[in-house]
Amino acid sequence: xxxxxxxxxxxxxxxxxxxxxxxxxxxxxxxxxxxxxxxxxxxxxxxxxxxxxxxxxxxxxxxxxxxxxxxxxxxxxxxxxxxxxxxxxxxxxxxxxxxxxxxxxxxxxxxxxxxxxxxxxxxxxxxxxxxxxxxxxxxxxxxxxxxxxxxxxxxxxxxxxxxxxxxxxxxxxxxxxxxxxxxxxxxxxxxxxxxxxxxxxxxxxxxxxxxxxxxxxxxxxxxxxxxxxxxxxxxxxxxxxxxxxxxxxxxxxxx
Ligand SMILES: NC(=O)C1=CN([C@@H]2O[C@H](COP(=O)(O)OP(=O)(O)OC[C@H]3O[C@@H](n4cnc5c(N)ncnc54)[C@H](OP(=O)(O)O)[C@@H]3O)[C@@H](O)[C@H]2O)C=CC1
Ligand SMILES: O=C(O)C1=N[C@H](C(=O)O)C[C@H](O)C1
Numbered sequence: 001x002x003x004x005x006x007x008x009x010x011x012x013x014x015x016x017x018x019x020x021x022x023x024x025x026x027x028x029x030x031x032x033x034x035x036x037x038x039x040x041x042x043x044x045x046x047x048x049x050x051x052x053x054x055x056x057x058x059x060x061x062x063x064x065x066x067x068x069x070x071x072x073x074x075x076x077x078x079x080x081x082x083x084x085x086x087x088x089x090x091x092x093x094x095x096x097x098x099x100x101x102x103x104x105x106x107x108x109x110x111x112x113x114x115x116x117x118x119x120x121x122x123x124x125x126x127x128x129x130x131x132x133x134x135x136x137x138x139x140x141x142x143x144x145x146x147x148x149x150x151x152x153x154x155x156x157x158x159x160x161x162x163x164x165x166x167x168x169x170x171x172x173x174x175x176x177x178x179x180x181x182x183x184x185x186x187x188x189x190x191x192x193x194x195x196x197x198x199x200x201x202x203x204x205x206x207x208x209x210x211x212x213x214x215x216x217x218x219x220x221x222x223x224x225x226x227x228x229x230x231x232x233x234x235x236x237x238x239x240x241x242x243x244x245x246x247x248x249x250x251x252x253x254x255x
Pocket of ligand 1: 008158
């Protein structure tokens with residue numbers, strides 16, 4: 001069966017990759033792609049249409065699912081519009097505040113909705129192993145360093161926040177220390193969090209666990225945005241068969 005896909009943020013870094021990934025698959029069709037101010041551009045042969053027409057495109061083109069990589073406010077709005085239209089929603093957008101994230105989750109009462117801060121399979125593996133590493137190395141100092149291109153808006157990255165949740169769930173930590181300067185020595189129980197923004201780095205996450213005259217480093221490095229787009233399209237194909245509810249990328253990979 002063909003999964004009919006609508007794409008938001010179509011001319012963004014990720015939107016372009018998603019269109020390329022979806023048009024390259026025999027089991028997918030991109031039925032519309034929108035951005036805020038289209039200027040007649042096409043991406044992988046798909047005409048970019050105005051985001052102002054999103055609601056009517058949901059009705060006229062009958063997508064099975066919308067894939068969104070935009071910004072937190074627009075992602076929440078797009079999710080609620082999809083909920084009204086009964087269209088499944090997959091988003092990789094990061095940087096949500098509590099209200100925006102709640103709106104996203106509200107949409108999942110009516111439709112299948114999936115959020116993943118990182119659609120690389122290697123990151124999902126990293127999420128799975130980091131908790132075990134922390135459990136095995138209780139009392140070790142933990143620091144997380146993430147590096148991204150200089151146009152990234154949110155810090156720490158969505159992936160870093162997900163990894164931090166996993167670290168905190170598996171050890172005894174008192175606080176996150178964002179960056180470090182001055183005279184104050186490191187307190188035990190801190191998790192150091194460092195966000196680097198430089199050049200065109202696609203995305204790197206490293207967790208350092210140090211103590212007992214040894215250190216362990218767990219690193220994921222995305223070399224190409226295509227890896228995120230491929231995961232998002234896999235998620236879109238998977239979610240087409242799911243009932244209303246809240247899903248994440250682990251659900252896709254586990255099948
Ligand atoms: N989960 C994952 O695997 C990954 C997640 N991301 C996340 O995806 C998001 C987008 O990243 P990226 O593609 O690099 O960003 P870009 O800035 O390159 O693209 C964002 C796109 O979204 C559109 N957009 C932004 N704000 C709005 C709005 N309010 N309403 C409608 N459209 C909007 C932009 O349109 P316009 O051109 O009109 O401004 C643009 O087309 C970020 O949150 C990023 O962290 C990124 C990579 C992987
Ligand atoms: O903005 C990006 O580029 C990325 N954002 C995601 C995040 O915030 O974790 C995923 C990836 O690292 C690239």
